[in-house]
Amino acid sequence: MVSNSRRTVLTGLGVLNPIGSTPEAFWDALVAGARGVRTVSLFDATELPCHIAGEIQGFSAKAMIDKGYRRSLNAMARTVELGVIGAQLGLQNAGIAKGTVPAHRIGIEFASLMGATDLNDMAAASKVSSPDGETIDHALWGSAGLPEITPLWMLKYLPNMPACHTTILYDIQGPSNTQIPGDTSGLVALFEAARILRRNTADVMVVGGSEARINPITLSRHNLFVQLSRQNDNPGHAVRPFDADRDGSVLGEGAAVFTLEELTHARNRNATILGELVGWAAGVDRGKKGPGLARVIRNALTAAGIQPQDVDHVNAHGTGTTIGDSFEARGIAEVFGRDVPVFAPLSRFGNLGAASGLMELACSVLALRHGLLPGTLNHEKPAADCPIAVHAGAPRPVTKPYAVKVSYTDLGQCAVAVVKKWE
Template identity: 30%
Template structure:
């Protein structure tokens, strides 16, 4: 049964820091600036031969130097998804201005997840095994591929001894991580949680696998225009990579240490379609149920929403179902009034980090009173008939935002955030 507790029944949770490593930038400000300018981080793949691939593009992180965040030894040893997560976490902590020497380490936790973890390392090391034999395999292979390594690496680096966990909920991972971190804070399991998602899935086998699923665009002649959420002629998503992490705190803890509060987490919900391992339920019922439950916990009316950050994958089926679910959850009157944006045309689909970066984007909208556009939108789809903020961002007052993120297996997550007004 969905949680129906009101704000008055639990401890309030706020956001005090954010970090991001994305295809658009190596921190939150640069990512946000590129996003609102309508830029795309999607490029043709040149790291390996893609001449026989149906999809020949991806959204890579560019110019990342792990040694800015970790010792050169660790930069060589740790998986890319762990390094991205560590970097984003450290950025968030810097913004939050937490002095760990003044904190009880047992009251701080980590909830950073990944969908596919170190899958690219498995692929790389299998080639080493075949070519050079077992003695040349990296002795740290197993921890390098485990999904929980990213959360544990953050905990080890910072001496965190509270609840440390890694969620893996496919494409919904990042938002689930934030929601579950909020739960831990709400019920007293921690005072501070470092939470989000990280992914580094761009390898020959993974890109080929997504293409074979039929999930990715084949418009290879114009990579930056290939991913077109909600557009009539959309033909699939483009896989991306990166990380997004937030520092969440109980309101009491944040106020006690004099933190600058960015936003409040009002509501969270997680549901399952129980329909198919890849395809969403065509009825949209599970996604709509998640939205309704998150709004109910937040005590927010659909008419109070200023923006929806959609999952918006740019696949033929998913965008129609999400549109249907938004209308089911909000009712037609509110659904047709609230602007809805997808950032995947710009960032690609960051898989396990997708929901977390969408939450970061939502907070940035509140801080700047500007909503980011859905780029590459040219031809309206009669089945996708909401206000998708096409191609050009929009200045507007932003106080309350709903973030959607859905994953393979029918996992539907939803988070409701509110601007901090003191």
């Protein structure tokens, strides 16, 4: 039975990103204006038009994972490692240890996409299947190439693997699902987790997103088909949200995982409450003109029972792309005009794909909690085609209890969440 009286609160946060891998370090970096976009170091990308990205330096899943689970890392690609470690950090931050919640009353909703293959996983098979080094002999591929590929190859890269490994490692036997609609998938996972709590199918939900986009295949593909910045000599200033001089986005990697909990359950265990999810909506703006996004924003506000004037700030996706920023700004402006400040944190750590929505939302949750909104980096010359009031410069006090998080994909899928400061 669905019950709107079952309120959903955020009680834990795990983050892994280029500027901070604890909530405290992440917040300090946000306030300080830290920049996590750098020249790629995981491989030599200098021949690509864009060879800068938001890379997590020094990440080691082996060093961070609970000791009893290290052998499981052999079946995890980097995206999966980030997701599993993020979930571990989110549960620890919430004060939930394995077995402290009945296994059937804790579930997981995760956001991830199909990972790109590590080149080494296919190298031997490709080499024996291509005698001339240029073309693949399909007969050789079947007879000699396939035996060179580990039987677990595909399981390292499937989108549902972060959720799968997390449920196994932490004995999560409640509802489990994976969402894959691109940059909106993290918020979509959050919405479905909230519905599960409202239906009384679980008391706690692990809600996360992870993606590792800095590998030769992914970066090459995005250089071909996506507007990436060419500001390789000035990586920290490359992504310029809603700026007249914006020339594209950059890719990033990371994981953001919230522990979402039914309010009474959280209170009964004296949990620290970071904020409350009070409304949400999703939809499609097929032409990416703005009215469809505006409709989704209004639906989310209606679900939360608030008006535009109740909102402290709008947390935008702000990818720094020419078309994307203009589209997003039109949708926001149709609802809020220039009356509500817009904050766009992506320029600090890059576009994290499936992890972006929740990582960006984490910035607003921390801002509401600390009573301070950091400025948007690299917004120096407001663009005429972006009719919104972007908050840049020094942090400003939070003056109202609500924040609105907007996310979208290049296909026009839109997702909007409303969170409230916990007092």
